[in-house]
Amino acid sequence: MYRDPKASEEYHYAIVWLPIVDRSIAWDDGYQQKFEQLQAMMPWYTVQHPTIIEPAVVKYIKEVWKFSKKAIxxxxxxxxxxLNQNAFHMLWIWKNLxxxxxxxxxxxxxxxESWRLELLVDGIDATILEWMKEERFVCLYGGEDIEWIRQFTNSAKAVARAAQINLGMAYVGKNNAKEKLGKISSIIIQENLSHTLADSTAVWFFWAxxxxxxxxKLQHGATVENDRILKEVTTVLSFDGSEQGWAIFWRGTTHEMARAKGxxxxxxxxxxxxxxxxxxxxxFVPGLNNYLERVRTPDHCNRLILPGIHGPIPETVACADCGRVMEMFFLYRCCPE
Incomplete structure (x- = not known):
């Protein structure tokens, strides 16, 4: 995920990993082995050992760079x-660009930028990129209710046949549900319900x-009222925060899009x-949008869960449906899988 077709040398920068560890915990062979495994996986420079980093440097990184637990x-x-307090979000979105x-x-x-399928999927999945080149209709869907998935995919494929459109469907999973995703993806593949993202890393990267x-967008002062991309991103994330399945239909590389959940x-x-x-x-997409508009009701309850965001928690987030400021809650969760 950190690699790019264009080598970073072309951009005259290098990445150095500074492993910050909790020094109150004894460093044993298990930690050493895990550190060496991570070090071997990384294509960039790394500090030879965490203990080399002086305590004063660790303090500076925590207090000035605001490092806590998540990588920055x-x-x-x-x-x-x-140049930037944390550029991880830029790297995830645009890579070396x-x-x-x-x-x-x-x-x-x-x-x-504009809200388009290429922005949403980037280069995460080669099959979806091929569908886009072929100007096929593309449906991305998610959730963890396998019965809903069965009903939706079978119904959508029947509609595609009736409408005589070439539809590609891809399951993009659900954020932070790694074990369940493996089982669901296996069922989808076994029953030939649709295409799925290649693995859990691809699913994680999609949501990250x-x-x-x-x-x-929030750092740059955008709001759902004045920024289409933020509105759509917030909608997809709130879809994921619900307990329901959801789907987005696109027409190839055009900006035609329709979305719905549950x-x-x-x-x-x-x-x-x-x-x-x-x-x-x-x-097809305009017709679907027109129908969704007719059956839409003002009742809604959207949840936005941000467990892995790189940066400070936004003070306010507006609802993508009505524009009102969403209530903030603290969530403590234990979900052994």
Whole structure:
């Protein structure tokens, strides 16, 4: 995930890993083995051993760079000046295009962006990229209710046949549900319900990028009322925060998109007869959007869970449906899988 087709040398920067550990815990062979395994996996420079890092440096990193537990990426220019307190979100979203990882570069990249399928999936999955090149209709869906998945995928495939469209469907999982995802993906593959992302790392990266987009947009003062990308990112993350399945339909590389969750998503597939004429006349995605607008109700309850966001917790987040400020709760969770 850290590699890029263009070598970082072309951008004149190098990455150095500073492993910060809790020195109150005795360093034993188990920790040493884990450290060496991580070190061997990394394609960049690393400090030879955590104990080499002076306590004063650790204190500085925690107090000035605000390091806690989650990894941060702090770019420093040749003069030793900090360019960004944490550029991880930029790296996740744009990879080496984010160089030199400054706020100005970030703003320029966002100015050139739009809400599109390429931004959402990046290069995470080769099959989806191929569908996009072929200008196929693409449906990304998620959740962990296998019965909903069965009903939705079978209904969607039936609609695709009836509408005579070439539809590719891909399961993108659910954030922070690693063990369950393995079982669900196996069932999806065995029953030939749809395509799935390659592995748990690809699923993790998909959601990590979305969280990074949210953090980045909020840092630049965007709101769901004035920023389409933030609105859509917040919607997808709130879909994931619900206990329901969800789906987004795209038409190839165009900006045509429709989204729904839970029973609404399955019902609009089952009830295709009610909007098929609209789909034939105006196009599949516009027809679907028109039908969703007709059946939409003002009632909603959206949850946004941000367990892995790289940066400070946003003070306020607006609901993507109604624009009101969402209530903030603290969640303590123990979910052994």
């Amino acid at each position: 990426l702090v770019p420093v220019d040749p003069q030793g000046r900090i 984010a160089f030199p990882f400054t706020a100005e570069r970030e703003a320029a990249l966002w100015k050139a 990028r979305l969280e990074s987009m949210l953090y980045s 029973k609404v998503a399955t019902d609009c597939m089952v009830e295709f007869e009610k909007w098929k004429d609209d789909a034939y006349q105006n196009g």
